[in-house]
Amino acid sequence: MKIKKFGGTSVGSPEKMKNLLRIIQTGEKQIVVLSAVAGTTNSLVEISQAYLAGDKRLAKQLTDTLFETYQRFVDELFSTEEGRKNGTDLINYHFSIIGSFSTDLFTPVEEKVILAQGELLSTTLYHFYLTEQGVRSVLLPALDFMKIDDDNEPMVEYLATHLKPLLDGKPDHSLFITQGYICRNFFGETDNLRRGGSDYTASLIGAAVEAEEVQIWTDIDGMHNNDPRIVKGTTPIAQLSFDEAAELAYFGAKILHPQSVFPAQKYKIPVRLLNTMDPSAPGTLISNTSERGKIKSIAAKDGITSIKIQSSRMLLAYGFLRKVFEVFERYKTPIDMITTSEVAVSVTIDDRRYLTEILKELEVFGTVDSISDQSIICVVGDFSYQSHGFSSRVFEALKHLSIRMISYGASNCNISLVVDTSDKTEALRSLHNRLF
Ligand code: ADP
Ligand code: ASP
Ligand code: MG
Numbered sequence: 001m002k003i004k005k006f007g008g009t010s011v012g013s014p015e016k017m018k019n020l021l022r023i024i025q026t027g028e029k030q031i032v033v034l035s036a037v038a039g040t041t042n043s044l045v046e047i048s049q050a051y052l053a054g055d056k057r058l059a060k061q062l063t064d065t066l067f068e069t070y071q072r073f074v075d076e077l078f079s080t081e082e083g084r085k086n087g088t089d090l091i092n093y094h095f096s097i098i099g100s101f102s103t104d105l106f107t108p109v110e111e112k113v114i115l116a117q118g119e120l121l122s123t124t125l126y127h128f129y130l131t132e133q134g135v136r137s138v139l140l141p142a143l144d145f146m147k148i149d150d151d152n153e154p155m156v157e158y159l160a161t162h163l164k165p166l167l168d169g170k171p172d173h174s175l176f177i178t179q180g181y182i183c184r185n186f187f188g189e190t191d192n193l194r195r196g197g198s199d200y201t202a203s204l205i206g207a208a209v210e211a212e213e214v215q216i217w218t219d220i221d222g223m224h225n226n227d228p229r230i231v232k233g234t235t236p237i238a239q240l241s242f243d244e245a246a247e248l249a250y251f252g253a254k255i256l257h258p259q260s261v262f263p264a265q266k267y268k269i270p271v272r273l274l275n276t277m278d279p280s281a282p283g284t285l286i287s288n289t290s291e292r293g294k295i296k297s298i299a300a301k302d303g304i305t306s307i308k309i310q311s312s313r314m315l316l317a318y319g320f321l322r323k324v325f326e327v328f329e330r331y332k333t334p335i336d337m338i339t340t341s342e343v344a345v346s347v348t349i350d351d352r353r354y355l356t357e358i359l360k361e362l363e364v365f366g367t368v369d370s371i372s373d374q375s376i377i378c379v380v381g382d383f384s385y386q387s388h389g390f391s392s393r394v395f396e397a398l399k400h401l402s403i404r405m406i407s408y409g410a411s412n413c414n415i416s417l418v419v420d421t422s423d424k425t426e427a428l429r430s431l432h433n434r435l436f
Helices: 014-019 040-052 056-077 081-098 108-132 156-168 198-208 242-250 261-266 320-330 355-362 390-397 421-435
Strands: 002-006 030-034 138-140 175-179 182-184 190-192 213-218 239-241 271-275 284-287 295-310 337-340 344-349 367-381 405-408 414-420
Touching: 002 198, 014 056, 014 108, 030 108, 030 198, 040 056, 040 108, 056 081, 056 108, 081 108, 108 138, 108 175, 108 182, 108 190, 138 156, 156 198, 175 198, 198 213, 198 261, 239 242, 242 261, 242 284, 242 295, 242 367, 295 355, 295 421, 320 344, 320 355, 337 405, 355 367, 367 421, 390 414, 390 421, 414 421
Parallel strands: 002 030, 002 213, 030 175, 138 175, 213 271, 239 284
Antiparallel strands: 182 190, 271 284, 295 344, 295 367, 337 344, 367 414, 405 414
């Protein structure tokens, strides 16, 4: 069984949706995971924000505009009267849900119902299209098997036990289609795996069915050696280890959802990043194998706040770091990076929701400073202690910039640095010129 996930741009127009046929009509057993049509989730976020702000008129106006886009989509996607009728009934149904909320009873629960409509629309439209084309497919409702627990962690075993019967119930079918991104939460409500979460869905399903391979089809020919949105002349990387891919995804390489590597890694399922616009391009293979003696790629993550706690009491005090970490744990705020000295510890976070409370509690330990608008620059490659010269090249490239924190030695495959976000672009370009 293969899992093939197609992102928003890969289903972004009727023509692109039709073109997927050449990638999926291989006869092999596969589960196709689809994102919402490009732009849809952003529009649904805006509609929800209008509801949350109590502006029903704006919500309606935005909903109508999105509906018109889908009317044109349906007109172009289907070639028969019956296909168009099914498509029209479908969009009428989903848009009646989007339009059905009242502003005074609108909470994050209703918001998640709205956000789910994008993937429900794209998958059912595609299933109808395949039916019109005479291609047999089974539509699997992700809300029946994809679930997160009370810590918002996906439940792989639940997924396996609920998905397998659906697959086994259709032994003579080879093509299954399901929604990325959406799931049910602990309370059984509609929820999601956060923005970009369809990659995560694909990897989780891959783990649950112990797939032969997970393919992430997108609009670029694999993981590049730097952020192509910022740096010119980036090139694809043929091969990455799970650890390397996880670091890059977590530290800003948008091509992969930050958590999507872990399920595949745990169940040893290779992940291939492929380009829908150029299906024969080799892309990137992510597996257990790591190529030594190379710098692979650079990524950056914005929205970082760094917090420094200076304390004379840290001197010789065991248990000090535990107490510091417990503050973050109480506020369920993950720490991204940490550096220590005898008298100070610095950490970074990207979730600022409880920043005021966290700072207040940390003040018990000493002097606390925090600074926002920081970026983590992450360089991934062979940074094992036997390798020589790579770190010095990194510092050489950044010698004209101010570096706030440096993390090296935790894993063999990366070095991370914190800079002001205003220096990020220069840091990425300068590293690119020096390292590649
Ligand atoms: P999809 O909609 O298919 O999920 P995304 O927009 O989420 O696609 O991810 C693909 C995009 O990720 C690319 O178009 C590219 O601009 C961006 N990107 C950022 N960093 C990298 C990188 N290192 N390699 C490749 N693409 C990257
Ligand atoms: N449609 C969702 C988003 O835009 C999920 C995804 O595309 O992976 O974030
Ligand atoms: Mg994505």
